Amino acid sequence: MTEFEYEELLDRARERIPTEISERARWTLPEPQIMIEGANTIFRNFAEVVSHMDRDENHVFQYILNELGTSGSREGPRARFKGRIPPKRLKKRIVNYVNTFIKCGQCSAPDTLFIKEDRTTLLKCQACGATRPVKL
Numbered sequence: 310m311t312e313f314e315y316e317e318l319l320d321r322a323r324e325r326i327p328t329e330i331s332e333r334a335r336w337t338l339p340e341p342q343i344m345i346e347g348a349n350t351i352f353r354n355f356a357e358v359v360s361h362m363d364r365d366e367n368h369v370f371q372y373i374l375n376e377l378g379t380s381g382s383r384e385g386p387r388a389r390f391k392g393r394i395p396p397k398r399l400k401k402r403i404v405n406y407v408n409t410f411i412k413c414g415q416c417s418a419p420d421t422l423f424i425k426e427d428r429t430t431l432l433k434c435q436a437c438g439a440t441r442p443v444k445l
């Protein structure tokens with residue numbers, strides 16, 4: 310998913326969506342509110358965005374830290390990252406997280422969950438039943 314498609318996804322959230330549209334169209338993320346504050350970057354509505362993902366907050370946070378190669382801290386609803394990170398770069402990491410750990414590789418539905426099979430973790434789609442391995 311590119312930056313553009315993410316914007317499209319956000320735009321879709323603002324439209325009134327007819328009930329007959331598929332599951333996946335109804336899934337949206339709030340627009341991330343990101344601002345630079347001194348030498349840090351603040352993700353103001355981190356908790357709100359993550360609450361729409363149905364994933365572990367710390368997993369999302371650690372993923373973003375690793376991808377950005379920085380450190381940071383959680384402060385209630387906000388997340389703080391060390392360094393001045395362009396909002397676009399941070400947003401891209403959220404898109405990557407969604408693509409890696411949430412979206413079904415077959416049908417793109419977000420209705421997925423992690424299942425354990427032997428020592429492998431699989432992402433299982435509840436819409437079409439497809440599975441793919443994920444590295445947590």
Ligand SMILES: [Zn+2]
Pocket residue numbers: 413414415416417418434435436437438439
């Ligand atoms: Zn699927």
